Amino acid sequence: MAASGHLILLVLCLAAASASAHNITAILDGRSDYTLYNSYLSETKVCDEINSRSTVTVLVLTNGAMSSLVANLSLADIKNALRLLTLLDYFDEKKLHSLDSGSELTTSLYQTTGEASGNMGHVNITDLRGGKVAFASAAPGAKFQATYAQRVAEFPSNLSVLEVTGPITFPGLFGAPSASSANVTDLLEKAGCKQFARLVVSSGVLKMYQAAMDKALTLLAPNDDAFKAKDLPDLTKLTSADLVTLLQYHALPQYLPKASLKVATGRIPTLASTGAGKYDLSVVSRGDDVSLDTGVDKSRVASTVLDDTPTVIHTVDSVLLPPELFGGAPSPAPAADMPASAPAPESSAPAPAPKAAGKKKKKAKSPSHSPPAPPADSPDMSPADAPTGDAADKTDSKKNAAAAAAAGLRLAATAACVAVAVAALL
Numbered sequence: 001m002a003a004s005g006h007l008i009l010l011v012l013c014l015a016a017a018s019a020s021a022h023n024i025t026a027i028l029d030g031r032s033d034y035t036l037y038n039s040y041l042s043e044t045k046v047c048d049e050i051n052s053r054s055t056v057t058v059l060v061l062t063n064g065a066m067s068s069l070v071a072n073l074s075l076a077d078i079k080n081a082l083r084l085l086t087l088l089d090y091f092d093e094k095k096l097h098s099l100d101s102g103s104e105l106t107t108s109l110y111q112t113t114g115e116a117s118g119n120m121g122h123v124n125i126t127d128l129r130g131g132k133v134a135f136a137s138a139a140p141g142a143k144f145q146a147t148y149a150q151r152v153a154e155f156p157s158n159l160s161v162l163e164v165t166g167p168i169t170f171p172g173l174f175g176a177p178s179a180s181s182a183n184v185t186d187l188l189e190k191a192g193c194k195q196f197a198r199l200v201v202s203s204g205v206l207k208m209y210q211a212a213m214d215k216a217l218t219l220l221a222p223n224d225d226a227f228k229a230k231d232l233p234d235l236t237k238l239t240s241a242d243l244v245t246l247l248q249y250h251a252l253p254q255y256l257p258k259a260s261l262k263v264a265t266g267r268i269p270t271l272a273s274t275g276a277g278k279y280d281l282s283v284v285s286r287g288d289d290v291s292l293d294t295g296v297d298k299s300r301v302a303s304t305v306l307d308d309t310p311t312v313i314h315t316v317d318s319v320l321l322p323p324e325l326f327g328g329a330p331s332p333a334p335a336a337d338m339p340a341s342a343p344a345p346e347s348s349a350p351a352p353a354p355k356a357a358g359k360k361k362k363k364a365k366s367p368s369h370s371p372p373a374p375p376a377d378s379p380d381m382s383p384a385d386a387p388t389g390d391a392a393d394k395t396d397s398k399k400n401a402a403a404a405a406a407a408g409l410r411l412a413a414t415a416a417c418v419a420v421a422v423a424a425l426l
Contacts, residue, residue: 059168077174090157184210184313188305191223218312221313248271281322297320299316301316
């Protein structure tokens, strides 16, 4: 029985060591042909969405192709273009040339955002005559804009990085309204955050939010139910200055969509932060759930109202209470409902009374698998010779130091587990 238990331990250790997390920006770091592509992965935070996936194929563009793509595009449009170049399945060169019926539809990261109409977030991969593999949008009549050029890096069954000759686009992908033109209070009210919106307007903090939106802003908006919590301190006792600080505490001076919050570590500064860790908060992640920890309370990130690089608005389930204002044990308000008034920074005018919380809409789930492959029609583009085997088989001897270090750590962990298990068996 003991030997059996040790064998189970050995298997678990090997499985844990083999479960590797990838870092796409580290993999591309130092590869001079993809520096522009890599920089936009970081700026748009698409890198965090990629790193959160266990199985993914990243189609990368050279600096020349990337320069042509980003010309005259907003960051929000660039972000969607990068998402459409990220496939949620593993494709290496061998798989590209062995597609069923020579063609396959696969899901892209863009499809998971809920912004794609129908199957517009899917990508058509077709093995053309002469061995050339091309990529196109799933939109009817879409032309093949990108073809496979060469392998960049691969971690079998988990991550494949392939160079392609151009982006994948379709009419309507670009041109979404920018965050600067969005009506923040209207968005908050529609998302069921009416009380928060009123406080933001009456206090004058809305102007601070708007000033930060063009640079970087993550807004954490408590829903109306949060202001009705029985253990919520009496906010009417706050001075005008403290109310402003509280509302500033609900905003971060950086762009952090949910995927980026999930991987955030350490204390995160807010608009209220004054240095020395004051008015900072931290993130607690468990699976897909993300919560914000103030030191006094925790609040779950419930939904995303707006994600338009470099601005994102999340709703949260509780009012964030900084310990600098409320200490470790805040006193609850005498009544269960939100007080009818709250001080404004320059006057004692009461804030409007809260209304019942609106129901939150559930976001439609993205497809969990790729739809059936379309008929292999003759594409409009002329086939050409496929990349030579020499180009595809070039050694990746200069893989980034981060990826190599991670691999070394996994090997060391495996060796240690094996040694422990073997010693126990002996």
